[in-house]
Amino acid sequence: MGEKVIYLDNAAATKLDEAVFEEMKSCFFEKYAVATSEFGYSQGIEAREILLKARTDLAACLGADPEEMVFTSGNAESGNLALKGVAGALGEKKGKHIIVSKIEDFPVLHSAKTLEKQGFKVDYLDVDEFGFIDMGQLEKRIGADTILVSVQHANQEIGTVQDIEKIGKLCRERDVLFHTDATHTFTRIPIDVNRVNADLVTISAHTIHGPKGIGGLYVRKGTPLMKLMDGGFQEFDHRGGIENIPGAVGFAKAARLVTPEENLYLQAMQKRITELVFERIPLVTLNGHPEKRIPQNANITFHHVEGESITLHLDMYGIAVSTGSACFSRSLEASHVMMAIGGDHERAHGSIRFSFGRFNSMEEVGFVVEKLEKIIENLRRISPLGKRGGN
Amino acid sequence: MPFPYNEIVLEHFKNPRNVGSIENPDGKATEGSPACGDMVSVYINVEPETKIITDIKFESYGCASNIATGSIITELAKGKTLEEAKHITWKEASEALGGLPPIKAHCSVLAVEGLRSAIQNYEEKHGLEINREPTTEEVVRKRLKRVMNPMKGLDMIATNLVKEIEIKDGSIRIVIDLPESHQFASTIREESKERLETLWDIKDVKIEFAG
Numbered sequence: 364m365g366e367k368v369i370y371l372d373n374a375a376a377t378k379l380d381e382a383v384f385e386e387m388k389s390c391f392f393e394k395y396a397v398a399t400s401e402f403g404y405s406q407g408i409e410a411r412e413i414l415l416k417a418r419t420d421l422a423a424c425l426g427a428d429p430e431e432m433v434f435t436s437g438n439a440e441s442g443n444l445a446l447k448g449v450a451g452a453l454g455e456k457k458g459k460h461i462i463v464s465k466i467e468d469f470p471v472l473h474s475a476k477t478l479e480k481q482g483f484k485v486d487y488l489d490v491d492e493f494g495f496i497d498m499g500q501l502e503k504r505i506g507a508d509t510i511l512v513s514v515q516h517a518n519q520e521i522g523t524v525q526d527i528e529k530i531g532k533l534c535r536e537r538d539v540l541f542h543t544d545a546t547h548t549f550t551r552i553p554i555d556v557n558r559v560n561a562d563l564v565t566i567s568a569h570t571i572h573g574p575k576g577i578g579g580l581y582v583r584k585g586t587p588l589m590k591l592m593d594g595g596f597q598e599f600d601h602r603g604g605i606e607n608i609p610g611a612v613g614f615a616k617a618a619r620l621v622t623p624e625e626n627l628y629l630q631a632m633q634k635r636i637t638e639l640v641f642e643r644i645p646l647v648t649l650n651g652h653p654e655k656r657i658p659q660n661a662n663i664t665f666h667h668v669e670g671e672s673i674t675l676h677l678d679m680y681g682i683a684v685s686t687g688s689a690c691f692s693r694s695l696e697a698s699h700v701m702m703a704i705g706g707d708h709e710r711a712h713g714s715i716r717f718s719f720g721r722f723n724s725m726e727e728v729g730f731v732v733e734k735l736e737k738i739i740e741n742l743r744r745i746s747p748l749g750k751r752g753g754n
Numbered sequence: 755m756p757f758p759y760n761e762i763v764l765e766h767f768k769n770p771r772n773v774g775s776i777e778n779p780d781g782k783a784t785e786g787s788p789a790c791g792d793m794v795s796v797y798i799n800v801e802p803e804t805k806i807i808t809d810i811k812f813e814s815y816g817c818a819s820n821i822a823t824g825s826i827i828t829e830l831a832k833g834k835t836l837e838e839a840k841h842i843t844w845k846e847a848s849e850a851l852g853g854l855p856p857i858k859a860h861c862s863v864l865a866v867e868g869l870r871s872a873i874q875n876y877e878e879k880h881g882l883e884i885n886r887e888p889t890t891e892e893v894v895r896k897r898l899k900r901v902m903n904p905m906k907g908l909d910m911i912a913t914n915l916v917k918e919i920e921i922k923d924g925s926i927r928i929v930i931d932l933p934e935s936h937q938f939a940s941t942i943r944e945e946s947k948e949r950l951e952t953l954w955d956i957k958d959v960k961i962e963f964a965g
Contacts, residue, residue: 667815668815669791669792669815669816669817669820670817671817671818672767672816672817672818672821675757675758675759675767675817675818676768678757679757679764679768688791688817689791690791690792690816690817690820690858690861691817697791708791712791744773744774745770745773745774745812745813745814745821746813746814746815747775747784747793747794747795747813747814747815748793748815
C-alpha cells in the first residue's frame with residue numbers, strides 16, 4: 364500500500380482548494396453575522412454585501428443577473444427545486460407533463476419519479492450510444508400540457524455534452540420551461556443562459572474544489588417556482604433559511620480559480636489516459652462521445668472483468684476511481700447511464716470512470732495506466748469470459 | 755486505510771487459490787452470466803473409487819466477494835468426497851473467510867452453487883444421481899432457467915426465448931425465438947446444450963433457431 368493517494372473521482376467530490384478555505388475563514392470568525400436587510404446593523408449589512416458579491420460573481424459566470432442566482436445546499440437541492448418547484452407552480456395551471464432524459468443524475472431523475480407518483484406524467488427521453496438525446500423525439504413529446512424539459516448539460520458518468528442550445532431554442536419556441544443540470548460543466552464549459560435560452564440551471568461547488576453543501580440554481584426572472592423550503596424571505600423568496608455565506612463565498616472563489624489553462628490540462632490528462640489505455644490494454648471500449656465530452660472525464664469499459672474488482676485493486680495502490688458496476692453501487696443496480704447507452708450489462712460492469720481535478724498530474728496518469736495494465740491482465744486470467752473464442 | 759473487506763477476504767482476492775480451468779475435467783459447471791453481473795466456472799477431477807475431489811479449479815468474472823469465495827470454496831472442497839463437498843454451505847465459506855458483507859451474499863453464493871453444479875454434472879455424467887425422474891418439459895424449463903439471455907440480463911424462460919420444447923425417445927428439441935445468425939445464437943446453443951445433455955435419460959439435444 365503506497366503512501367501516495369491518486370484521487371481520480373473528482374466528479375463525485377473534489378479536494379477543497381486552500382485559497383477557497385482562506386477566503387471562507389473570515390466568514391466563520393469575523394464576519395459571521397446574518398445578512399440583514401439594508402436597514403440592519405453594520406455587521407449585518409456587511410454580510411449582506413459579501414453575499415451579494417458572491418452571488419454577482421457566480422451569476423456573471425452564467426451571463427445572468429445577481430437576483431437570478433439562488434443559493435441552495437448543492438446540486439441535489441437545485442434539481443429538486445427546479446423540478447418540484449415548477450411542478451408545484453404550474454401543475455394545476457398549465458399541465459402535468461414533464462420531459463427528462465433517461466441519463467439524468469439522480470436528483471433530477473428521482474424528482475421526476477416522485478412527481479410521477481403524485482400524478483404527473485413524465486417522459487424519459489432515450490439516448491443514443493454516445494448519450495445524446497434525439498431532438499426529434501423531444502419535439503414529438505412536447506405537448507400543450509408540457510411544463511418543463513430537463514436535460515443535463517453533460518453527463519456525470521460518461522461526460523457527453525448535450526447540445527443544450529438546440530434544446531433551449533426548441534423549448535422557447537414551444538413555450539416550455541427548460542432546466543439544465545450543469546453540475547459537471549459549470550466553469551469547465553462556458554454557458555450563457557440567454558444564448559442557451561435556459562430558464563433554470565443547476566450548479567454546484569463540490570465539483571470545482573469548492574466546499575460541499577453549497578450550490579446554486581439560476582432562475583430566470585419571472586419563472587414560476589413553488590418554494591420547497593419555507594422560512595424567511597431569503598433568496599428572493601425561493602428558499603427560506605439562513606444563508607450559507609461561507610459556502611457562497613467559497614463557491615464564488617472556487618469558480619474564479621478555474622482558468623481556461625486548467626481546463627486544457629484536464630483535457631490533456633483525459634486524452635492521455637484514454638490514449639495509453641487503448642495502446643496498452645486490449646478489449647476496451649470508450650464510453651461517451653470521443654470529442655463532445657467534458658474535459659475532466661474519461662470512461663472506459665474493460666471487457667471480461669468486473670468493475671468492483673478493478674476499483675478494489677486500484678484502491679490498494681491508493682488510486683480512487685468509480686465504476687458503473689452493480690457490485691459497486693449502493694442499490695446493487697448497474698449504472699442507469701451505461702444501460703441507457705447500450706443496454707449491455709457487461710459493458711456497465713467493466714466500466715471505470717476517471718475524473719480529473721486541479722490536483723492531478725500527467726505523471727499520475729502514467730502510474731495509473733501502468734497499474735491498470737497489470738490488474739486487468741490478472742483479472743482476465745481468472746475470468747471465464749472471452750475464452751471460448753470471440754465474445 | 756479502511757477497505758470494505760477483512761484481511762482474509764483481501765488475501766484471497768489478491769491471490770486467489772486454484773485459479774484456471776482443467777482440460778477435460780470430470781465435472782464442470784458455470785453459474786451466473788455476464789448479464790446478471792457475476793459468473794463462476796468450477797472444474798473438478800474426481801478419483802472414481804473413493805469419489806474424492808483430487809483437483810479443483812475455478813474462474814470468476816465478478817467482484818471481490820465472488821473471487822474470494824471461489825478461492826476459499828476450492829480450498830474447502832479439495833480432498834473431500836463428493837458427498838462432503840456437496841454439503842459445503844455459503845455460511846461455511848463465508849466463515850472461513852472471516853465474514854462477508856451481507857449485501858454481497860448474492861455475489862458469493864454463486865461460487866457455492868458452482869461447486870454443487872459441478873458435482874451434479876459429474877454425477878449425471880457417471881449415472882450417480884439419486885433422483886432418476888424421467889425428463890419432462892418442466893425439468894427442461896427448470897434447467898433453461900439457468901441459461902441467461904445476454905440481451906436482457908434475465909434467463910431464457912423469463913424472456914420468452916423458448917418457443918417450443920419437444921421430448922421424444924431420449925431426444926430433446928428446443929426451438930428458440932431468434933434468428934440463427936443472431937450474435938448470441940451460438941452462445942445460447944452451447945449453454946443450453948450443456949445444461950441438458952447431462953440429463954440421465956437424454957442422448958441427444960437439438961437446438962433450433964426460428965426467429
